[in-house]
Amino acid sequence: MSYQARFRVWRGDEAGGELTDYEVEVNEGEVVLDIVHRLQATQTPDLAVRWNCKAGKCGSCSAEVNGRPRLMCMTRMSTFSPEETVTITPMRTFPVIKDLVTDVSFNYEKAREIPSFQPPEGVAAGEYRMAQEDVQRSQEFRKCIECFLCQNTCHVVRDHEENKAAFAGPRFLMRQAELEMHPLDARKRRAEEAQEEHGLGYCNITKCCTEVCPEHIHITDNALIPLKERAVDRKYDPLVWLGSKIRRRTG
Amino acid sequence: MTEAERHTYDVVVIGAGGAGLRAAIEARAHGMRTAIICKSLFGKAHTVMAEGGIAASMGNVNSNDNWQVHFRDTMRGGKFLNHFRMAELHAREAPDRVWELETWGALFDRTKDGRISQRNFGGHEYPRLAHVGDRTGLELIRTLQQQVVALQQQDEREFGDPEARIKVFAEHTVTRILKDGSRVAGVFGYARETGRFFTIEAPAVVLATGGIGKSFKVTSNSWEYTGDGHALALLAGAPLMNMEFVQFHPTGMVWPPSVKGILVTESVRGDGGVLRNSEGDRFMFKYIPDVFKSQYAQGPDEADRWYADPDNNRRPPELLPRDEVARAINNEVKEGRGSPHGGVFLDVSTRMPAEEIKRRLPSMHHQFLELADVDITAEPMEVGPTCHYVMGGVAVDPDTAQAEDVPGLYAAGEVAGGMHGSNRLGGNSLSDLLVFGRRAGLHAAEYAGGIGADRPVVGQQAVDAAAEEALRPFGLAEMVEPDGPPEGGGPPENPYTLHTELQQTMNDLVGIIRREPEMREALQRLARLRARAKQAVVEGHRQFNPGWHLALDLRNMLLVSECVARAALTRTESRGGHTRDDFPTMDREWRRKLLICRLAAGAETAEVTPRPNPAMRRDLMELFDAEELQKYLTDEELQHYSSEDAEGQE
Ligand SMILES: Cc1cc2nc3c(=O)[nH]c(=O)nc-3n(C[C@H](O)[C@H](O)[C@H](O)COP(=O)(O)OP(=O)(O)OC[C@H]3O[C@@H](n4cnc5c(N)ncnc54)[C@H](O)[C@@H]3O)c2cc1C
Numbered sequence: 065m066s067y068q069a070r071f072r073v074w075r076g077d078e079a080g081g082e083l084t085d086y087e088v089e090v091n092e093g094e095v096v097l098d099i100v101h102r103l104q105a106t107q108t109p110d111l112a113v114r115w116n117c118k119a120g121k122c123g124s125c126s127a128e129v130n131g132r133p134r135l136m137c138m139t140r141m142s143t144f145s146p147e148e149t150v151t152i153t154p155m156r157t158f159p160v161i162k163d164l165v166t167d168v169s170f171n172y173e174k175a176r177e178i179p180s181f182q183p184p185e186g187v188a189a190g191e192y193r194m195a196q197e198d199v200q201r202s203q204e205f206r207k208c209i210e211c212f213l214c215q216n217t218c219h220v221v222r223d224h225e226e227n228k229a230a231f232a233g234p235r236f237l238m239r240q241a242e243l244e245m246h247p248l249d250a251r252k253r254r255a256e257e258a259q260e261e262h263g264l265g266y267c268n269i270t271k272c273c274t275e276v277c278p279e280h281i282h283i284t285d286n287a288l289i290p291l292k293e294r295a296v297d298r299k300y301d302p303l304v305w306l307g308s309k310i311r312r313r314t315g
Numbered sequence: 316m317t318e319a320e321r322h323t324y325d326v327v328v329i330g331a332g333g334a335g336l337r338a339a340i341e342a343r344a345h346g347m348r349t350a351i352i353c354k355s356l357f358g359k360a361h362t363v364m365a366e367g368g369i370a371a372s373m374g375n376v377n378s379n380d381n382w383q384v385h386f387r388d389t390m391r392g393g394k395f396l397n398h399f400r401m402a403e404l405h406a407r408e409a410p411d412r413v414w415e416l417e418t419w420g421a422l423f424d425r426t427k428d429g430r431i432s433q434r435n436f437g438g439h440e441y442p443r444l445a446h447v448g449d450r451t452g453l454e455l456i457r458t459l460q461q462q463v464v465a466l467q468q469q470d471e472r473e474f475g476d477p478e479a480r481i482k483v484f485a486e487h488t489v490t491r492i493l494k495d496g497s498r499v500a501g502v503f504g505y506a507r508e509t510g511r512f513f514t515i516e517a518p519a520v521v522l523a524t525g526g527i528g529k530s531f532k533v534t535s536n537s538w539e540y541t542g543d544g545h546a547l548a549l550l551a552g553a554p555l556m557n558m559e560f561v562q563f564h565p566t567g568m569v570w571p572p573s574v575k576g577i578l579v580t581e582s583v584r585g586d587g588g589v590l591r592n593s594e595g596d597r598f599m600f601k602y603i604p605d606v607f608k609s610q611y612a613q614g615p616d617e618a619d620r621w622y623a624d625p626d627n628n629r630r631p632p633e634l635l636p637r638d639e640v641a642r643a644i645n646n647e648v649k650e651g652r653g654s655p656h657g658g659v660f661l662d663v664s665t666r667m668p669a670e671e672i673k674r675r676l677p678s679m680h681h682q683f684l685e686l687a688d689v690d691i692t693a694e695p696m697e698v699g700p701t702c703h704y705v706m707g708g709v710a711v712d713p714d715t716a717q718a719e720d721v722p723g724l725y726a727a728g729e730v731a732g733g734m735h736g737s738n739r740l741g742g743n744s745l746s747d748l749l750v751f752g753r754r755a756g757l758h759a760a761e762y763a764g765g766i767g768a769d770r771p772v773v774g775q776q777a778v779d780a781a782a783e784e785a786l787r788p789f790g791l792a793e794m795v796e797p798d799g800p801p802e803g804g805g806p807p808e809n810p811y812t813l814h815t816e817l818q819q820t821m822n823d824l825v826g827i828i829r830r831e832p833e834m835r836e837a838l839q840r841l842a843r844l845r846a847r848a849k850q851a852v853v854e855g856h857r858q859f860n861p862g863w864h865l866a867l868d869l870r871n872m873l874l875v876s877e878c879v880a881r882a883a884l885t886r887t888e889s890r891g892g893h894t895r896d897d898f899p900t901m902d903r904e905w906r907r908k909l910l911i912c913r914l915a916a917g918a919e920t921a922e923v924t925p926r927p928n929p930a931m932r933r934d935l936m937e938l939f940d941a942e943e944l945q946k947y948l949t950d951e952e953l954q955h956y957s958s959e960d961a962e963g964q965e
């Protein structure tokens with residue numbers, strides 16, 4: 065079941081680089097990350113790549129395989145024909161450090177701009193009570209493994225360096241939605257904040273982020289659109305805002 | 316003189332997993348300027364992979380649970396070799412540590428009345444594991460990560476600098492603990508991205524580096540698990556203990572080969588999954604050892620009733636502690652009743668509706684579908700043992716997490732030894748991380764805070780030596796290129812090849828079932844590998860160079876593997892995560908002894924010496940009945956406890 069596959073891997077650093085051709089063995093059941101590891105072990109030991117879990121749980125091995133943003137550890141070789149050349153390039157939206165490794169510090173900066181969970185006053189540790197159906201919505205967003213593929217894909221910042229300062233990106237707008245829907249978060253006006261400070265308005269709900277999410281989180285439908293609706297509703301009607309907070313509490 | 320970026324902090328935490336982050340949060344809460352160092356990006360540490368849950372006797376599902384029951388289960392799981400004080404602190408403090416996570420934003424699955432839901436797991440008497448589906452580790456690490464961010468936002472408001480009091484040095488690797496006399500003075504390492512060296516001067520260093528699984532071929536562990544913290548401690552003069560105890564998780568994937576070893580969470584069994592051999596037989600009933608006979612169901616009917624009515628039935632033997640299940644699977648395969656790819660069958664598809672499987676075990680469903688073309692709602696999985704966890708680690712003071720013999724050095728989490736004895740129960744690691752991570756951070760902070768003007772200093776000589784060691788693989792490359800073998804002899808070696816050979820050696824010769832001649836053979840091979848590792852050469856430059864990183868990790872893996880092999884050879888009994896074919900039974904005399912590994916200054920391999928296991932406090936002993944104690948304690952010990960005036964003699 066083994067065959068020799070043709071691979072093209074982007075090699076280089078911030079100063080520039082190019083696609084380099086390799087021929088490498090592929091065995092049954094392997095994923096793209098296995099092939100990258102085989103290249104390291106047998107042909108080019110200094111090929112830089114990030115990975116940890118090799119099971120789609122840590123979000124380290126993001127790259128673009130034949131131009132599609134993917135986790136390398138979850139991309140089966142059986143999805144390509146043996147004749148096909150497989151091209152691996154680093155995520156395009158972030159500056160390259162070396163080979164397949166990019167500088168993702170943009171995401172960590174954005175993470176820091178989203179106000180943290182604000183615990184409810186007067187509720188002691190151990191006294192938190194929440195219903196499963198109320199935590200479920202935020203739990204969907206907490207499945208995020210921070211692979212940053214959505215951040216890489218969103219057209220607002222892909223090839224638009226100038227938007228990066230004002231736009232938190234789908235992952236971190238979703239973080240606002242997560243906290244907004246957290247049954248016990250005490251911070252108010254998260255949706256408006258997302259709109260006014262984190263660039264929610266740039267999002268025109270194209271759903272490209274949702275399509276690449278390896279966790280199959282409905283980023284656009286379940287996080288971004290509801291967040292937009294809340295921002296709009298409450299802007300015009302303070303009672304809606306009050307009501308939504310109160311309704312969410314009694315769960 | 317070496318060029319190295321220099322920093323000064325009060326407390327340095329090596330590791331950004333559950334233990335490291337909890338330690339750092341605590342140290343920072345006590346006013347210490349704290350640095351966190353980790354090899355991967357922030358949020359990617361091994362803890363992220365934990366699936367099943369975190370054990371804490373909150374009693375939300377069964378109100379009979381309390382810390383005493385949890386303590387008892389932990390000691391039984393570890394075959395009474397655990398440090399009783401660690402097991403006690405762990406059982407007492409775990410609930411508070413879990414509840415605290417909620418105040419930082421964690422969202423666990425809920426019970427009907429809105430509390431944190433708890434699930435069954437191997438060796439735990441009651442449903443005890445707080446969880447979020449099967450991605451509990453992700454929730455834990457994200458919550459702690461977000462709490463670090465919350466602290467940084469506080470600093471931003473207060474000082475205009477988010478990193479004023481807590482900073483993460485992500486993708487930095489520590490290669491040496493630096494000392495000033497006998498005391499810790501800081502750390503030395505390199506930034507992975509640039510290859511540049513750095514030192515951080517600090518009076519207190521917390522090791523929270525996780526485990527050693529990457530020394531084995533079939534493992535659930537990632538590249539990070541090269542035993543760095545274990546090796547750093549040894550090299551700094553601190554002893555390790557219990558290194559012979561390595562946990563092989565009974566259920567890793569076995570097919571296809573590229574995913575062999577990846578974990579299949581124990582929740583599959585906790586939620587009702589059963590193990591069968593190729594003859595369709597639910598074989599675990601044959602493997603209930605005497606010490607557990609009274610606690611486990613003797614047949615499938617009782618076992619199946621237990622899920623709905625645990626008070627009147629005994630639990631299924633699929634939920635025995637991991638060492639028992641792993642050995643049973645090993646034996647079924649050896650005797651020819653294995654699955655096509657050398658494992659056994661683990662089945663949930665006939666046990667619950669497809670929708671429920673998808674809800675309870677979403678990431679297992681996803682993992683098998685994507686990686687093995689197996690739909691676990693319709694067919695059984697194939698599973699077999701995989702190297703998962705090391706019980707052995709740095710010998711620490713139970714209350715303060717301070718490493719023995721090296722003032723200023725602390726250890727918590729998987730890198731610390733003692734807590735789990737000879738075998739860890741599932742779910743007890745995540746709680747261990749929080750309980751002892753907090754304690755390590757607290758005591759490191761107190762130590763650093765109390766040091767005043769007498770701060771240890773990092774000497775230039777030590778920095779130069781550490782830099783030279785780290786650059787050796789490049790130096791060799793230059794030496795070999797023009798005229799043949801470098802000084803010291805031997806051809807240049809590929810670090811990847813050496814690593815593969817090391818993994819094969821440990822897997823085959825010091826694996827799940829051990830024999831004296833094989834372990835002797837392993838030690839010889841390790842010695843040869845050690846010599847060859849000195850000839851490891853790397854290509855390219857220092858910037859993000861995995862070949863170089865691996866060449867440096869080899870030192871640690873070899874050192875730790877030797878400890879495992881030597882300790883395993885020394886312990887002539889079978890207990891928990893140490894099974895000897897030539898000494899197949901548990902020996903009560905051996906329970907009284909712990910094996911300690913030390914590295915003398917300048918020596919290349921560690922020495923293993925026994926020392927007495929501290930005797931359990933009387934009030935804790937009284938939590939067990941005499942009949943059970945007889946299985947573990949020597950007659951002499953039993954007499955000691957039954958005599959009236961023994962109180963206070965320890
Ligand atoms: C697949 C899987 C599932 C598991 N499921 C469960 C479960 O359900 N329940 C449970 O209780 N336990 C579980 N465990 C065990 C548990 O996850 C681990 O034991 C635990 O997460 C270890 O945490 P830690 O904080 O000690 O180390 P880690 O989370 O591994 O963190 C180690 C940190 O140290 C850093 N580090 C290491 N060496 C260096 C160095 N030289 N320089 C700088 N930084 C360094 C690493 O980069 C990393 O940040 C599971 C383990 C695995 C592998």
Ligand code: SF4
Pocket residue numbers: 217218219220233234266267268269270271272273274284288
């Ligand atoms: S839906 Fe919004 S956030 Fe997502 S890719 Fe489109 S514009 Fe970007």
Ligand code: SF4
Pocket residue numbers: 123207208209210211212213214215235273276277278279280281283
């Ligand atoms: S939302 Fe999905 S795509 Fe975006 S970072 Fe999280 S896991 Fe990755």
Ligand code: FES
Pocket residue numbers: 114115116117118119120121122123124125126135136137138
């Ligand atoms: S290596 Fe963890 S997601 Fe791919």
